Amino acid sequence: MxxxxxxxxxLRLSAVLLPWCAGATVILTILGxxxxxxxxxxxxxxxxxxxxxxxxxxxxxxxxxxxxxxxxAAACGLVWKHPLADLFAKAxxxxxxxxxxxCLVTGSLWGAPMWGTWWVWDARLTSVLILFFLYLxxxxxxxAFDDPQRGTKAGNVLLLVGIVNVPIIKFSVDWWNTLHxxxxxxxxxxxxxxxxxxxxxxxxxxxxxxxxxxVVLLRVRTExxxxxxxxxxxxxxxxxxxxxxxxx
Amino acid sequence: MNEFLHMGGYAAYVxxxxxxxxxxxxxxxxxxxxxxxxxxxxxxxxxxxxxxRRRTRNAGRKTAEQSAGTPAEASxx
Numbered sequence: 001m002x003x004x005x006x007x008x009x010x011l012r013l014s015a016v017l018l019p020w021c022a023g024a025t026v027i028l029t030i031l032g033x034x035x036x037x038x039x040x041x042x043x044x045x046x047x048x049x050x051x052x053x054x055x056x057x058x059x060x061x062x063x064x065x066x067x068x069x070x071x072x073a074a075a076c077g078l079v080w081k082h083p084l085a086d087l088f089a090k091a092x093x094x095x096x097x098x099x100x101x102x103c104l105v106t107g108s109l110w111g112a113p114m115w116g117t118w119w120v121w122d123a124r125l126t127s128v129l130i131l132f133f134l135y136l137x138x139x140x141x142x143x144a145f146d147d148p149q150r151g152t153k154a155g156n157v158l159l160l161v162g163i164v165n166v167p168i169i170k171f172s173v174d175w176w177n178t179l180h181x182x183x184x185x186x187x188x189x190x191x192x193x194x195x196x197x198x199x200x201x202x203x204x205x206x207x208x209x210x211x212x213x214x215v216v217l218l219r220v221r222t223e224x225x226x227x228x229x230x231x232x233x234x235x236x237x238x239x240x241x242x243x244x245x246x247x248x
Numbered sequence: 249m250n251e252f253l254h255m256g257g258y259a260a261y262v263x264x265x266x267x268x269x270x271x272x273x274x275x276x277x278x279x280x281x282x283x284x285x286x287x288x289x290x291x292x293x294x295x296x297x298x299x300x301r302r303r304t305r306n307a308g309r310k311t312a313e314q315s316a317g318t319p320a321e322a323s324x325x
Contacts, residue, residue, distance in 0.1 A: 037252075037266075048256035052265040059269065098272045106265040113261050211273060218280045225287035232294045 006084055007224045014217045021214040028207035035200035043197075050197070052110040057185070058205040059103040062212060063131060064166055066096030070138075071163040074156035084220070086152040087227070089159060090142055091219030095212055097135035104128060115179050123172035124180040127165060134162040148230070 036054035043050035070089040077085035107125070108118045119125065138155050145151035173182045185191045191198055255262040 042256060047258060049258045049261055051255070051262050055265050055269045095276060098276050102269045102272050105268050109261045109265045109268075113258055211277075215277055215280050218284050222280070222284040222287050225284070225291045229287065229291050229294060232291075232298060236294075236298065 006082075007087075007227075010084055011221065011224065014221060018214060018217050021210050021217065024210040025207060025214050028203055028210055032200060032204040032207045035203055040196050040200050046114055049110060049113055052106050053197070054200045054204045056103060056106040056110055057201055058208045059099045059106065060128070061205055062208045063096060063100040063103050063128070064169060065209070066092050066099060066212060067131060067134070067159075068163070068166060070096065071159045071166075074159035077152065078156050078160070083227075086156070087220050087223040088216070089138075089156065090152065091223050092212075092216050093135055093139050093142075095215055095219070097132065097139065099208070099212075100128065100132040100135060104132060111179075117179075120179055122178040122180065123176035124169065124178050127169045127172050131162075131165055131169060134158070134165065138162075148227075 032054070036051055040051070040054075042048045070092050073085040073089040073092075076082050077089065104125075107128075111120075112118050138158050141158055142148075142151045142155040145154070170183075172178065173180050184193045185198065185201065193201070253259060253263075
């Protein structure tokens with residue numbers, strides 16, 4: 001039973017953290033929507049379409065943040081065989097894929113009126129699309145094996161290989177010619193964006209982070225429950241075989 | 249209010265962006281919640297069924313040893 005020692009501690013800790021994360025998600029989302037839809041000015045060039053930024057940019061940050069966390073968890077899972085690290089990566093993947101999907105779709109909706117095109121095959125857009133496929137590939141790979149341990153191991157290797165894509169996404173706007181604008185918040189010399197637009201951006205990023213923490217805690221709980229179910233089912237099946245063997 | 253919904257003529261781009269984000273994030277939350285509830289219900293059912301199984305099996309084996317009867321008889325007794 002010592003294998004469940006860590007998860008048991010996690011279950012207690014998550015029960016304490018979850019109400020705080022859920023509360024922060026609700027409050028920050030309401031605040032963030034207020035700032036981004038009412039209490040921020042239209043852009044002098046882009047007009048009201050700039051409001052798409054308050055969804056698009058935080059979603060893009062989350063897509064990289066979640067992937068980086070999954071890759072760190074994958075390294076811990078491979079090196080120390082920490083059971084919770086594998087469960088975390090598996091639980092976080094659909095959330096990261098969701099944020100990447102939101103980033104791609106809102107980017108398209110912003111590009112159509114401002115660039116005059118829904119999609120271009122340039123470095124930034126293509127590398128984010130690859131990130132989306134990395135998420136989907138990981139999710140498919142982890143569930144493709146009968147033995148879940150082999151699945152998570154293969155998935156962890158994919159996550160570690162795929163991490164090269166993260167700096168490529170970040171610096172793609174500097175390394176290649178692209179329609180996409182360069183960084184204006186996380187850059188040397190501080191943000192070049194006006195505070196009236198930086199505030200909604202950061203509040204929405206906070207809301208998305210709190211949302212991620214809440215949902216990932218729930219999903220890790222689910223994964224722990226499913227591992228226990230599997231262990232119980234296997235031991236029941238094992239009993240059955242021994243029993244039949246004794247009879248025969 | 250109408251002017252707000254109009255979004256300076258870009259309503260067709262701004263509102264779908266917020267709508268997609270809401271659908272994806274809420275859908276994921278609902279799916280997660282449902283998955284957790286189902287898993288905990290299954291786990292509870294398995295855990296409550298298991299000790300009973302073990303008890304009946306041990307009882308059955310004991311009678312089988314004592315009476316040296318067939319397994320069919322043992323499970324009846």
